[in-house]
Amino acid sequence: MRLQIAEVARKNKGWNMRKLADKLDLDHQTVMYWNQGRSYPRLPTLIRLCRLLECTLEDLLTDF
Numbered sequence: 001m002r003l004q005i006a007e008v009a010r011k012n013k014g015w016n017m018r019k020l021a022d023k024l025d026l027d028h029q030t031v032m033y034w035n036q037g038r039s040y041p042r043l044p045t046l047i048r049l050c051r052l053l054e055c056t057l058e059d060l061l062t063d064f
Contacts, residue, residue, distance in 0.1 A: 002035070002036065002037040003034050003035060003037070003040070003041075003060050003061065004035075004059070004060050004061070004062065005017075005020070005031060005034055005035050005049065005053075005060060006020075006031075006035045008053050008055050008059050008060055009053055012053050012054055012055055013053060013054075017031045017032055017035065018031075020052075020053075023052055024045070024048065024049070024052070046060070
């Protein structure tokens with residue numbers, strides 16, 4: 001499963017992965033790995049992502 005983090009960030013906020021990583025105070029590679037399905041954020045981080053991107057968890061899991 002691949003999360004749609006980059007797509008949702010771009011659609012909802014106009015942010016690239018580096019900008020999102022900065023907002024989360026994370027290394028941009030971490031966000032890139034999530035988006036590629038190489039690793040996954042923990043539940044508290046997913047909740048924070050949803051709030052920051054103004055989306056639902058379903059938005060992050062659904063293909064565009």
